[in-house]
Amino acid sequence: MRDKPSTQATLQQVADAAGVSLATASRVLHGSGGRTVREELRARVLAEANRLRYVSHAPAQALARATTSIVGLIVHDIADPYFAAIAAGAMRAARDHDLMVMVACTFREPQLELEYVARLRAQRARAIILAASAFTGTRFLADLADHLAGYADQGGRVVAIGDHGPGVDAVIPSNYAGAQLAAEHLVSLGHTEVGVVSGPDTLATVADRLAGFQSVLPATAVAAGDFSRDGGYAAARELLTARPSLTAVFALDDVMAYGVLAAARDLGRDVPGDLSVVGFDDVPGAADVGPPLTTIRLDLAELGSRVLGLAVAPPNGSVTVPASLVVRSSTAVAR
Structure with a gap:
Protein backbone atom coordinates (compact mmCIF):
# COMPACT_ATOMS: atom_id res chain seq x y z
CA MET A 1 0.00 0.00 0.00
CA ALA A 64 -6.38 31.27 -13.34
CA ARG A 65 -9.76 32.15 -14.82
CA ALA A 66 -8.94 35.88 -15.10
CA THR A 67 -8.87 36.94 -18.76
CA THR A 68 -7.48 39.77 -20.84
CA SER A 69 -9.06 41.81 -23.62
CA ILE A 70 -7.23 39.72 -26.24
CA VAL A 71 -9.05 37.50 -28.73
CA GLY A 72 -6.84 35.03 -30.58
CA LEU A 73 -7.70 34.51 -34.25
CA ILE A 74 -6.00 31.43 -35.72
CA VAL A 75 -5.86 31.32 -39.54
CA HIS A 76 -3.82 29.40 -42.10
CA ASP A 77 -2.22 32.39 -43.86
CA ILE A 78 -3.13 36.05 -43.44
CA ALA A 79 -1.69 36.74 -46.92
CA ASP A 80 -4.57 34.71 -48.36
CA PRO A 81 -7.41 37.13 -49.28
CA TYR A 82 -9.92 34.71 -47.76
CA PHE A 83 -8.41 34.97 -44.30
CA ALA A 84 -7.56 38.66 -44.67
CA ALA A 85 -11.23 39.47 -45.30
CA ILE A 86 -12.36 37.34 -42.35
CA ALA A 87 -9.79 39.00 -40.07
CA ALA A 88 -10.94 42.46 -41.17
CA GLY A 89 -14.54 41.60 -40.31
CA ALA A 90 -13.54 40.23 -36.90
CA MET A 91 -11.40 43.27 -36.09
CA ARG A 92 -14.18 45.70 -36.96
CA ALA A 93 -16.59 43.81 -34.72
CA ALA A 94 -14.00 43.63 -31.92
CA ARG A 95 -13.95 47.44 -31.68
CA ASP A 96 -17.56 47.39 -30.50
CA HIS A 97 -16.54 45.18 -27.57
CA ASP A 98 -13.27 46.98 -26.71
CA LEU A 99 -11.28 43.90 -27.64
CA MET A 100 -7.99 43.45 -29.49
CA VAL A 101 -7.60 40.68 -32.08
CA MET A 102 -4.27 38.86 -32.20
CA VAL A 103 -3.77 36.91 -35.45
CA ALA A 104 -1.69 33.72 -35.63
CA CYS A 105 -0.93 31.84 -38.87
CA THR A 106 -0.56 28.05 -38.91
CA PHE A 107 0.64 27.87 -42.53
CA ARG A 108 -1.40 24.63 -42.59
CA GLU A 109 0.82 22.94 -39.98
CA PRO A 110 -1.33 21.13 -37.38
CA GLN A 111 1.34 21.29 -34.67
CA LEU A 112 1.49 25.07 -34.95
CA GLU A 113 -2.25 25.29 -34.29
CA LEU A 114 -1.81 23.30 -31.07
CA GLU A 115 1.10 25.53 -30.03
CA TYR A 116 -0.89 28.72 -30.63
CA VAL A 117 -3.81 27.44 -28.56
CA ALA A 118 -1.36 26.72 -25.71
CA ARG A 119 0.19 30.18 -25.99
CA LEU A 120 -3.15 31.97 -26.06
CA ARG A 121 -4.20 29.95 -23.02
CA ALA A 122 -1.02 31.02 -21.20
CA GLN A 123 -1.73 34.66 -22.07
CA ARG A 124 -5.27 34.40 -20.63
CA ALA A 125 -6.89 35.36 -23.93
CA ARG A 126 -10.61 36.00 -23.50
CA ALA A 127 -11.50 33.88 -26.52
CA ILE A 128 -9.93 31.80 -29.28
CA ILE A 129 -11.38 31.84 -32.79
CA LEU A 130 -10.40 28.88 -34.97
CA ALA A 131 -10.87 30.46 -38.40
CA ALA A 132 -8.67 28.02 -40.31
CA SER A 133 -10.23 24.93 -41.84
CA ALA A 134 -10.16 22.01 -39.43
CA PHE A 135 -7.42 19.46 -40.01
CA THR A 136 -8.46 15.86 -40.41
CA GLY A 137 -6.88 12.99 -38.45
CA THR A 138 -8.06 11.47 -35.19
CA ARG A 139 -4.78 12.08 -33.31
CA PHE A 140 -4.77 15.80 -34.08
CA LEU A 141 -8.47 16.16 -33.24
CA ALA A 142 -7.97 14.41 -29.91
CA ASP A 143 -4.98 16.60 -29.02
CA LEU A 144 -6.83 19.76 -30.02
CA ALA A 145 -9.89 18.76 -27.98
CA ASP A 146 -7.69 18.26 -24.92
CA HIS A 147 -5.98 21.65 -25.38
CA LEU A 148 -9.31 23.40 -25.81
CA ALA A 149 -10.83 21.66 -22.79
CA GLY A 150 -8.00 22.93 -20.61
CA TYR A 151 -8.50 26.44 -21.96
CA ALA A 152 -12.26 26.26 -21.36
CA ASP A 153 -11.58 25.11 -17.80
CA GLN A 154 -9.83 28.45 -17.26
CA GLY A 155 -12.96 30.28 -18.38
CA GLY A 156 -11.91 30.81 -22.00
CA ARG A 157 -14.39 30.80 -24.88
CA VAL A 158 -13.70 28.79 -28.06
CA VAL A 159 -15.56 29.42 -31.33
CA ALA A 160 -14.78 28.58 -34.93
CA ILE A 161 -15.47 29.09 -38.60
CA GLY A 162 -16.41 25.65 -39.87
CA ASP A 163 -17.14 22.49 -37.93
CA HIS A 164 -14.45 21.86 -35.30
CA GLY A 165 -16.31 19.16 -33.41
CA PRO A 166 -18.82 18.98 -30.56
CA GLY A 167 -18.73 21.68 -27.93
CA VAL A 168 -17.35 24.38 -30.24
CA ASP A 169 -19.92 26.94 -31.39
CA ALA A 170 -19.24 27.87 -34.99
CA VAL A 171 -20.22 29.90 -38.01
CA ILE A 172 -20.56 27.23 -40.70
CA PRO A 173 -19.88 28.28 -44.32
CA SER A 174 -22.05 26.40 -46.83
CA ASN A 175 -19.09 24.67 -48.47
CA TYR A 176 -20.93 21.54 -49.59
CA ALA A 177 -24.03 23.35 -50.87
CA GLY A 178 -21.94 26.07 -52.49
CA ALA A 179 -19.93 23.53 -54.46
CA GLN A 180 -23.19 21.96 -55.60
CA LEU A 181 -24.22 25.37 -56.97
CA ALA A 182 -20.96 25.53 -58.95
CA ALA A 183 -21.54 22.08 -60.46
CA GLU A 184 -25.19 22.83 -61.27
CA HIS A 185 -24.15 26.03 -63.05
CA LEU A 186 -21.69 24.15 -65.26
CA VAL A 187 -24.24 21.44 -65.98
CA SER A 188 -26.78 24.12 -67.00
CA LEU A 189 -24.23 25.38 -69.52
CA GLY A 190 -23.85 21.92 -71.04
CA HIS A 191 -20.46 21.02 -69.57
CA THR A 192 -19.92 17.31 -69.00
CA GLU A 193 -16.11 17.01 -69.10
CA VAL A 194 -15.08 19.03 -66.07
CA GLY A 195 -11.88 19.05 -64.01
CA VAL A 196 -11.44 20.05 -60.38
CA VAL A 197 -8.42 21.85 -58.97
CA SER A 198 -8.50 20.59 -55.40
CA GLY A 199 -6.57 21.49 -52.25
CA PRO A 200 -4.73 19.66 -49.45
CA ASP A 201 -6.62 16.53 -48.46
CA THR A 202 -5.83 17.15 -44.78
CA LEU A 203 -8.38 19.99 -44.65
CA ALA A 204 -12.08 19.53 -43.96
CA THR A 205 -12.98 22.41 -46.30
CA VAL A 206 -11.42 20.53 -49.20
CA ALA A 207 -13.38 17.38 -48.40
CA ASP A 208 -16.67 19.29 -48.10
CA ARG A 209 -16.30 21.29 -51.31
CA LEU A 210 -15.06 18.35 -53.35
CA ALA A 211 -17.87 16.13 -52.07
CA GLY A 212 -20.50 18.77 -52.83
CA PHE A 213 -19.27 19.23 -56.38
CA GLN A 214 -18.98 15.53 -57.08
CA SER A 215 -22.49 14.90 -55.76
CA VAL A 216 -23.65 16.64 -58.94
CA LEU A 217 -20.75 15.81 -61.30
CA PRO A 218 -19.29 12.58 -59.91
CA ALA A 219 -17.05 11.65 -62.85
CA THR A 220 -14.72 14.64 -62.67
CA ALA A 221 -10.92 14.63 -63.12
CA VAL A 222 -9.17 15.94 -60.00
CA ALA A 223 -5.67 17.39 -59.52
CA ALA A 224 -4.53 18.57 -56.10
CA GLY A 225 -2.51 21.66 -55.30
CA ASP A 226 -2.27 23.99 -52.35
CA PHE A 227 -4.48 27.01 -51.75
CA SER A 228 -2.27 29.38 -53.72
CA ARG A 229 -2.05 30.85 -57.20
CA ASP A 230 0.99 28.69 -58.00
CA GLY A 231 -0.74 25.58 -56.67
CA GLY A 232 -3.73 26.27 -58.88
CA TYR A 233 -1.48 26.91 -61.88
CA ALA A 234 0.42 23.63 -61.50
CA ALA A 235 -2.74 21.57 -60.94
CA ALA A 236 -4.50 23.18 -63.91
CA ARG A 237 -1.57 22.52 -66.24
CA GLU A 238 -1.61 18.89 -65.10
CA LEU A 239 -5.35 18.58 -65.77
CA LEU A 240 -5.43 20.39 -69.09
CA THR A 241 -2.36 18.59 -70.44
CA ALA A 242 -3.62 15.15 -69.47
CA ARG A 243 -7.24 15.86 -70.42
CA PRO A 244 -7.30 18.43 -73.27
CA SER A 245 -10.98 17.57 -73.85
CA LEU A 246 -12.01 19.29 -70.60
CA THR A 247 -14.36 22.20 -71.22
CA ALA A 248 -14.50 23.54 -67.65
CA VAL A 249 -12.45 23.66 -64.44
CA PHE A 250 -13.75 24.23 -60.92
CA ALA A 251 -11.15 25.52 -58.43
CA LEU A 252 -11.88 25.03 -54.73
CA ASP A 253 -10.92 28.63 -54.00
CA ASP A 254 -10.54 31.85 -55.97
CA VAL A 255 -6.78 32.21 -55.51
CA MET A 256 -6.26 28.80 -57.14
CA ALA A 257 -8.72 29.86 -59.84
CA TYR A 258 -6.36 32.76 -60.67
CA GLY A 259 -3.70 30.13 -61.33
CA VAL A 260 -6.15 28.20 -63.52
CA LEU A 261 -6.75 31.31 -65.62
CA ALA A 262 -2.99 31.82 -66.03
CA ALA A 263 -2.41 28.16 -66.97
CA ALA A 264 -5.21 28.29 -69.54
CA ARG A 265 -3.66 31.38 -71.10
CA ASP A 266 -0.19 29.80 -71.25
CA LEU A 267 -1.65 26.65 -72.85
CA GLY A 268 -3.53 28.64 -75.48
CA ARG A 269 -6.98 27.91 -74.05
CA ASP A 270 -9.47 30.76 -74.42
CA VAL A 271 -11.57 31.56 -71.33
CA PRO A 272 -14.51 31.32 -71.63
CA GLY A 273 -14.44 30.52 -75.37
CA ASP A 274 -13.32 26.93 -74.99
CA LEU A 275 -12.76 26.65 -71.24
CA SER A 276 -15.01 27.85 -68.42
CA VAL A 277 -13.53 28.51 -64.97
CA VAL A 278 -15.35 28.70 -61.63
CA GLY A 279 -13.88 29.62 -58.24
CA PHE A 280 -15.11 29.70 -54.66
CA ASP A 281 -15.29 32.43 -51.95
CA ASP A 282 -15.63 35.64 -54.05
CA VAL A 283 -12.56 37.19 -52.46
CA PRO A 284 -11.81 40.87 -53.10
CA GLY A 285 -10.39 41.06 -56.62
CA ALA A 286 -12.35 38.15 -58.09
CA ALA A 287 -14.35 40.61 -60.18
CA ASP A 288 -11.21 42.38 -61.41
CA VAL A 289 -9.21 39.53 -62.98
CA GLY A 290 -9.42 38.89 -66.71
CA PRO A 291 -11.96 37.62 -67.40
CA PRO A 292 -13.94 38.41 -64.22
CA LEU A 293 -14.35 35.19 -62.26
CA THR A 294 -17.59 33.29 -61.86
CA THR A 295 -17.51 32.09 -58.27
CA ILE A 296 -19.42 30.96 -55.19
CA ARG A 297 -19.85 33.87 -52.86
CA LEU A 298 -19.38 33.76 -49.10
CA ASP A 299 -19.64 37.06 -47.24
CA LEU A 300 -16.18 36.75 -45.70
CA ALA A 301 -16.27 39.95 -43.65
CA GLU A 302 -19.64 38.87 -42.28
CA LEU A 303 -18.14 35.49 -41.35
CA GLY A 304 -15.48 37.32 -39.31
CA SER A 305 -18.00 39.65 -37.69
CA ARG A 306 -20.40 36.87 -36.76
CA VAL A 307 -17.75 34.58 -35.31
CA LEU A 308 -16.46 37.45 -33.15
CA GLY A 309 -20.03 37.92 -31.97
CA LEU A 310 -20.15 34.26 -30.97
CA ALA A 311 -16.91 34.67 -29.04
CA VAL A 312 -18.38 37.30 -26.72
CA ALA A 313 -21.79 35.63 -26.30
CA PRO A 314 -22.85 32.71 -24.10
CA PRO A 315 -22.73 29.27 -25.77
CA ASN A 316 -25.77 28.97 -28.01
CA GLY A 317 -24.91 26.54 -30.82
CA SER A 318 -23.69 27.03 -34.37
CA VAL A 319 -25.13 29.04 -37.26
CA THR A 320 -24.88 28.37 -40.99
CA VAL A 321 -24.03 31.09 -43.50
CA PRO A 322 -25.44 30.49 -46.98
CA ALA A 323 -23.45 30.63 -50.21
CA SER A 324 -24.61 32.06 -53.53
CA LEU A 325 -23.55 31.80 -57.15
CA VAL A 326 -22.06 34.92 -58.76
CA VAL A 327 -21.98 34.56 -62.54
CA ARG A 328 -19.36 36.61 -64.37
CA SER A 329 -17.71 36.24 -67.74
CA SER A 330 -15.31 33.34 -67.00
CA THR A 331 -18.06 30.81 -67.81
CA ALA A 332 -20.01 30.23 -71.01
CA VAL A 333 -22.04 27.58 -72.82
CA ALA A 334 -19.98 24.49 -73.66
CA ARG A 335 -18.87 24.15 -77.27
Whole structure:
Protein backbone atom coordinates (compact mmCIF):
# COMPACT_ATOMS: atom_id res chain seq x y z
CA MET A 1 0.00 0.00 0.00
CA ARG A 2 1.35 3.41 -0.98
CA ASP A 3 2.03 5.92 1.77
CA LYS A 4 0.09 9.12 1.80
CA PRO A 5 2.22 12.18 1.08
CA SER A 6 2.92 14.74 3.79
CA THR A 7 3.09 17.77 1.44
CA GLN A 8 0.33 19.64 -0.42
CA ALA A 9 -0.46 17.83 -3.68
CA THR A 10 -0.97 19.69 -6.96
CA LEU A 11 -3.73 19.16 -9.49
CA GLN A 12 -1.12 17.90 -11.97
CA GLN A 13 -0.01 15.23 -9.48
CA VAL A 14 -3.60 14.09 -9.07
CA ALA A 15 -4.04 13.92 -12.86
CA ASP A 16 -0.80 11.94 -13.29
CA ALA A 17 -1.70 9.51 -10.51
CA ALA A 18 -5.16 8.93 -11.98
CA GLY A 19 -3.81 8.55 -15.51
CA VAL A 20 -5.93 11.38 -16.94
CA SER A 21 -5.27 14.77 -18.49
CA LEU A 22 -5.00 17.92 -16.41
CA ALA A 23 -8.21 19.16 -18.03
CA THR A 24 -10.12 16.04 -16.99
CA ALA A 25 -8.90 16.28 -13.41
CA SER A 26 -9.96 19.92 -13.31
CA ARG A 27 -13.43 19.08 -14.61
CA VAL A 28 -13.90 16.48 -11.89
CA LEU A 29 -12.52 18.48 -8.96
CA HIS A 30 -13.47 22.03 -9.95
CA GLY A 31 -16.66 21.38 -11.90
CA SER A 32 -15.35 23.47 -14.79
CA GLY A 33 -15.43 23.13 -18.56
CA GLY A 34 -19.03 22.02 -19.06
CA ARG A 35 -18.08 18.59 -20.43
CA THR A 36 -19.16 15.21 -19.05
CA VAL A 37 -16.51 12.94 -17.53
CA ARG A 38 -17.01 9.18 -17.60
CA GLU A 39 -17.89 7.72 -14.20
CA GLU A 40 -14.85 5.43 -14.26
CA LEU A 41 -12.48 8.38 -14.75
CA ARG A 42 -14.34 10.48 -12.17
CA ALA A 43 -13.96 7.72 -9.57
CA ARG A 44 -10.22 7.38 -10.28
CA VAL A 45 -9.62 11.12 -9.97
CA LEU A 46 -11.59 11.38 -6.72
CA ALA A 47 -9.78 8.38 -5.26
CA GLU A 48 -6.34 9.80 -6.07
CA ALA A 49 -7.32 13.27 -4.85
CA ASN A 50 -8.35 11.73 -1.55
CA ARG A 51 -5.20 9.61 -1.31
CA LEU A 52 -2.96 12.58 -2.11
CA ARG A 53 -4.96 14.90 0.18
CA TYR A 54 -5.49 17.35 -2.65
CA VAL A 55 -7.08 20.63 -1.52
CA SER A 56 -8.65 22.97 -4.09
CA HIS A 57 -7.42 26.54 -3.72
CA ALA A 58 -10.30 28.81 -4.69
CA PRO A 59 -8.32 32.10 -4.95
CA ALA A 60 -5.79 30.43 -7.25
CA GLN A 61 -8.60 29.11 -9.44
CA ALA A 62 -10.16 32.54 -9.67
CA LEU A 63 -6.82 34.01 -10.73
CA ALA A 64 -6.38 31.27 -13.34
CA ARG A 65 -9.76 32.15 -14.82
CA ALA A 66 -8.94 35.88 -15.10
CA THR A 67 -8.87 36.94 -18.76
CA THR A 68 -7.48 39.77 -20.84
CA SER A 69 -9.06 41.81 -23.62
CA ILE A 70 -7.23 39.72 -26.24
CA VAL A 71 -9.05 37.50 -28.73
CA GLY A 72 -6.84 35.03 -30.58
CA LEU A 73 -7.70 34.51 -34.25
CA ILE A 74 -6.00 31.43 -35.72
CA VAL A 75 -5.86 31.32 -39.54
CA HIS A 76 -3.82 29.40 -42.10
CA ASP A 77 -2.22 32.39 -43.86
CA ILE A 78 -3.13 36.05 -43.44
CA ALA A 79 -1.69 36.74 -46.92
CA ASP A 80 -4.57 34.71 -48.36
CA PRO A 81 -7.41 37.13 -49.28
CA TYR A 82 -9.92 34.71 -47.76
CA PHE A 83 -8.41 34.97 -44.30
CA ALA A 84 -7.56 38.66 -44.67
CA ALA A 85 -11.23 39.47 -45.30
CA ILE A 86 -12.36 37.34 -42.35
CA ALA A 87 -9.79 39.00 -40.07
CA ALA A 88 -10.94 42.46 -41.17
CA GLY A 89 -14.54 41.60 -40.31
CA ALA A 90 -13.54 40.23 -36.90
CA MET A 91 -11.40 43.27 -36.09
CA ARG A 92 -14.18 45.70 -36.96
CA ALA A 93 -16.59 43.81 -34.72
CA ALA A 94 -14.00 43.63 -31.92
CA ARG A 95 -13.95 47.44 -31.68
CA ASP A 96 -17.56 47.39 -30.50
CA HIS A 97 -16.54 45.18 -27.57
CA ASP A 98 -13.27 46.98 -26.71
CA LEU A 99 -11.28 43.90 -27.64
CA MET A 100 -7.99 43.45 -29.49
CA VAL A 101 -7.60 40.68 -32.08
CA MET A 102 -4.27 38.86 -32.20
CA VAL A 103 -3.77 36.91 -35.45
CA ALA A 104 -1.69 33.72 -35.63
CA CYS A 105 -0.93 31.84 -38.87
CA THR A 106 -0.56 28.05 -38.91
CA PHE A 107 0.64 27.87 -42.53
CA ARG A 108 -1.40 24.63 -42.59
CA GLU A 109 0.82 22.94 -39.98
CA PRO A 110 -1.33 21.13 -37.38
CA GLN A 111 1.34 21.29 -34.67
CA LEU A 112 1.49 25.07 -34.95
CA GLU A 113 -2.25 25.29 -34.29
CA LEU A 114 -1.81 23.30 -31.07
CA GLU A 115 1.10 25.53 -30.03
CA TYR A 116 -0.89 28.72 -30.63
CA VAL A 117 -3.81 27.44 -28.56
CA ALA A 118 -1.36 26.72 -25.71
CA ARG A 119 0.19 30.18 -25.99
CA LEU A 120 -3.15 31.97 -26.06
CA ARG A 121 -4.20 29.95 -23.02
CA ALA A 122 -1.02 31.02 -21.20
CA GLN A 123 -1.73 34.66 -22.07
CA ARG A 124 -5.27 34.40 -20.63
CA ALA A 125 -6.89 35.36 -23.93
CA ARG A 126 -10.61 36.00 -23.50
CA ALA A 127 -11.50 33.88 -26.52
CA ILE A 128 -9.93 31.80 -29.28
CA ILE A 129 -11.38 31.84 -32.79
CA LEU A 130 -10.40 28.88 -34.97
CA ALA A 131 -10.87 30.46 -38.40
CA ALA A 132 -8.67 28.02 -40.31
CA SER A 133 -10.23 24.93 -41.84
CA ALA A 134 -10.16 22.01 -39.43
CA PHE A 135 -7.42 19.46 -40.01
CA THR A 136 -8.46 15.86 -40.41
CA GLY A 137 -6.88 12.99 -38.45
CA THR A 138 -8.06 11.47 -35.19
CA ARG A 139 -4.78 12.08 -33.31
CA PHE A 140 -4.77 15.80 -34.08
CA LEU A 141 -8.47 16.16 -33.24
CA ALA A 142 -7.97 14.41 -29.91
CA ASP A 143 -4.98 16.60 -29.02
CA LEU A 144 -6.83 19.76 -30.02
CA ALA A 145 -9.89 18.76 -27.98
CA ASP A 146 -7.69 18.26 -24.92
CA HIS A 147 -5.98 21.65 -25.38
CA LEU A 148 -9.31 23.40 -25.81
CA ALA A 149 -10.83 21.66 -22.79
CA GLY A 150 -8.00 22.93 -20.61
CA TYR A 151 -8.50 26.44 -21.96
CA ALA A 152 -12.26 26.26 -21.36
CA ASP A 153 -11.58 25.11 -17.80
CA GLN A 154 -9.83 28.45 -17.26
CA GLY A 155 -12.96 30.28 -18.38
CA GLY A 156 -11.91 30.81 -22.00
CA ARG A 157 -14.39 30.80 -24.88
CA VAL A 158 -13.70 28.79 -28.06
CA VAL A 159 -15.56 29.42 -31.33
CA ALA A 160 -14.78 28.58 -34.93
CA ILE A 161 -15.47 29.09 -38.60
CA GLY A 162 -16.41 25.65 -39.87
CA ASP A 163 -17.14 22.49 -37.93
CA HIS A 164 -14.45 21.86 -35.30
CA GLY A 165 -16.31 19.16 -33.41
CA PRO A 166 -18.82 18.98 -30.56
CA GLY A 167 -18.73 21.68 -27.93
CA VAL A 168 -17.35 24.38 -30.24
CA ASP A 169 -19.92 26.94 -31.39
CA ALA A 170 -19.24 27.87 -34.99
CA VAL A 171 -20.22 29.90 -38.01
CA ILE A 172 -20.56 27.23 -40.70
CA PRO A 173 -19.88 28.28 -44.32
CA SER A 174 -22.05 26.40 -46.83
CA ASN A 175 -19.09 24.67 -48.47
CA TYR A 176 -20.93 21.54 -49.59
CA ALA A 177 -24.03 23.35 -50.87
CA GLY A 178 -21.94 26.07 -52.49
CA ALA A 179 -19.93 23.53 -54.46
CA GLN A 180 -23.19 21.96 -55.60
CA LEU A 181 -24.22 25.37 -56.97
CA ALA A 182 -20.96 25.53 -58.95
CA ALA A 183 -21.54 22.08 -60.46
CA GLU A 184 -25.19 22.83 -61.27
CA HIS A 185 -24.15 26.03 -63.05
CA LEU A 186 -21.69 24.15 -65.26
CA VAL A 187 -24.24 21.44 -65.98
CA SER A 188 -26.78 24.12 -67.00
CA LEU A 189 -24.23 25.38 -69.52
CA GLY A 190 -23.85 21.92 -71.04
CA HIS A 191 -20.46 21.02 -69.57
CA THR A 192 -19.92 17.31 -69.00
CA GLU A 193 -16.11 17.01 -69.10
CA VAL A 194 -15.08 19.03 -66.07
CA GLY A 195 -11.88 19.05 -64.01
CA VAL A 196 -11.44 20.05 -60.38
CA VAL A 197 -8.42 21.85 -58.97
CA SER A 198 -8.50 20.59 -55.40
CA GLY A 199 -6.57 21.49 -52.25
CA PRO A 200 -4.73 19.66 -49.45
CA ASP A 201 -6.62 16.53 -48.46
CA THR A 202 -5.83 17.15 -44.78
CA LEU A 203 -8.38 19.99 -44.65
CA ALA A 204 -12.08 19.53 -43.96
CA THR A 205 -12.98 22.41 -46.30
CA VAL A 206 -11.42 20.53 -49.20
CA ALA A 207 -13.38 17.38 -48.40
CA ASP A 208 -16.67 19.29 -48.10
CA ARG A 209 -16.30 21.29 -51.31
CA LEU A 210 -15.06 18.35 -53.35
CA ALA A 211 -17.87 16.13 -52.07
CA GLY A 212 -20.50 18.77 -52.83
CA PHE A 213 -19.27 19.23 -56.38
CA GLN A 214 -18.98 15.53 -57.08
CA SER A 215 -22.49 14.90 -55.76
CA VAL A 216 -23.65 16.64 -58.94
CA LEU A 217 -20.75 15.81 -61.30
CA PRO A 218 -19.29 12.58 -59.91
CA ALA A 219 -17.05 11.65 -62.85
CA THR A 220 -14.72 14.64 -62.67
CA ALA A 221 -10.92 14.63 -63.12
CA VAL A 222 -9.17 15.94 -60.00
CA ALA A 223 -5.67 17.39 -59.52
CA ALA A 224 -4.53 18.57 -56.10
CA GLY A 225 -2.51 21.66 -55.30
CA ASP A 226 -2.27 23.99 -52.35
CA PHE A 227 -4.48 27.01 -51.75
CA SER A 228 -2.27 29.38 -53.72
CA ARG A 229 -2.05 30.85 -57.20
CA ASP A 230 0.99 28.69 -58.00
CA GLY A 231 -0.74 25.58 -56.67
CA GLY A 232 -3.73 26.27 -58.88
CA TYR A 233 -1.48 26.91 -61.88
CA ALA A 234 0.42 23.63 -61.50
CA ALA A 235 -2.74 21.57 -60.94
CA ALA A 236 -4.50 23.18 -63.91
CA ARG A 237 -1.57 22.52 -66.24
CA GLU A 238 -1.61 18.89 -65.10
CA LEU A 239 -5.35 18.58 -65.77
CA LEU A 240 -5.43 20.39 -69.09
CA THR A 241 -2.36 18.59 -70.44
CA ALA A 242 -3.62 15.15 -69.47
CA ARG A 243 -7.24 15.86 -70.42
CA PRO A 244 -7.30 18.43 -73.27
CA SER A 245 -10.98 17.57 -73.85
CA LEU A 246 -12.01 19.29 -70.60
CA THR A 247 -14.36 22.20 -71.22
CA ALA A 248 -14.50 23.54 -67.65
CA VAL A 249 -12.45 23.66 -64.44
CA PHE A 250 -13.75 24.23 -60.92
CA ALA A 251 -11.15 25.52 -58.43
CA LEU A 252 -11.88 25.03 -54.73
CA ASP A 253 -10.92 28.63 -54.00
CA ASP A 254 -10.54 31.85 -55.97
CA VAL A 255 -6.78 32.21 -55.51
CA MET A 256 -6.26 28.80 -57.14
CA ALA A 257 -8.72 29.86 -59.84
CA TYR A 258 -6.36 32.76 -60.67
CA GLY A 259 -3.70 30.13 -61.33
CA VAL A 260 -6.15 28.20 -63.52
CA LEU A 261 -6.75 31.31 -65.62
CA ALA A 262 -2.99 31.82 -66.03
CA ALA A 263 -2.41 28.16 -66.97
CA ALA A 264 -5.21 28.29 -69.54
CA ARG A 265 -3.66 31.38 -71.10
CA ASP A 266 -0.19 29.80 -71.25
CA LEU A 267 -1.65 26.65 -72.85
CA GLY A 268 -3.53 28.64 -75.48
CA ARG A 269 -6.98 27.91 -74.05
CA ASP A 270 -9.47 30.76 -74.42
CA VAL A 271 -11.57 31.56 -71.33
CA PRO A 272 -14.51 31.32 -71.63
CA GLY A 273 -14.44 30.52 -75.37
CA ASP A 274 -13.32 26.93 -74.99
CA LEU A 275 -12.76 26.65 -71.24
CA SER A 276 -15.01 27.85 -68.42
CA VAL A 277 -13.53 28.51 -64.97
CA VAL A 278 -15.35 28.70 -61.63
CA GLY A 279 -13.88 29.62 -58.24
CA PHE A 280 -15.11 29.70 -54.66
CA ASP A 281 -15.29 32.43 -51.95
CA ASP A 282 -15.63 35.64 -54.05
CA VAL A 283 -12.56 37.19 -52.46
CA PRO A 284 -11.81 40.87 -53.10
CA GLY A 285 -10.39 41.06 -56.62
CA ALA A 286 -12.35 38.15 -58.09
CA ALA A 287 -14.35 40.61 -60.18
CA ASP A 288 -11.21 42.38 -61.41
CA VAL A 289 -9.21 39.53 -62.98
CA GLY A 290 -9.42 38.89 -66.71
CA PRO A 291 -11.96 37.62 -67.40
CA PRO A 292 -13.94 38.41 -64.22
CA LEU A 293 -14.35 35.19 -62.26
CA THR A 294 -17.59 33.29 -61.86
CA THR A 295 -17.51 32.09 -58.27
CA ILE A 296 -19.42 30.96 -55.19
CA ARG A 297 -19.85 33.87 -52.86
CA LEU A 298 -19.38 33.76 -49.10
CA ASP A 299 -19.64 37.06 -47.24
CA LEU A 300 -16.18 36.75 -45.70
CA ALA A 301 -16.27 39.95 -43.65
CA GLU A 302 -19.64 38.87 -42.28
CA LEU A 303 -18.14 35.49 -41.35
CA GLY A 304 -15.48 37.32 -39.31
CA SER A 305 -18.00 39.65 -37.69
CA ARG A 306 -20.40 36.87 -36.76
CA VAL A 307 -17.75 34.58 -35.31
CA LEU A 308 -16.46 37.45 -33.15
CA GLY A 309 -20.03 37.92 -31.97
CA LEU A 310 -20.15 34.26 -30.97
CA ALA A 311 -16.91 34.67 -29.04
CA VAL A 312 -18.38 37.30 -26.72
CA ALA A 313 -21.79 35.63 -26.30
CA PRO A 314 -22.85 32.71 -24.10
CA PRO A 315 -22.73 29.27 -25.77
CA ASN A 316 -25.77 28.97 -28.01
CA GLY A 317 -24.91 26.54 -30.82
CA SER A 318 -23.69 27.03 -34.37
CA VAL A 319 -25.13 29.04 -37.26
CA THR A 320 -24.88 28.37 -40.99
CA VAL A 321 -24.03 31.09 -43.50
CA PRO A 322 -25.44 30.49 -46.98
CA ALA A 323 -23.45 30.63 -50.21
CA SER A 324 -24.61 32.06 -53.53
CA LEU A 325 -23.55 31.80 -57.15
CA VAL A 326 -22.06 34.92 -58.76
CA VAL A 327 -21.98 34.56 -62.54
CA ARG A 328 -19.36 36.61 -64.37
CA SER A 329 -17.71 36.24 -67.74
CA SER A 330 -15.31 33.34 -67.00
CA THR A 331 -18.06 30.81 -67.81
CA ALA A 332 -20.01 30.23 -71.01
CA VAL A 333 -22.04 27.58 -72.82
CA ALA A 334 -19.98 24.49 -73.66
CA ARG A 335 -18.87 24.15 -77.27
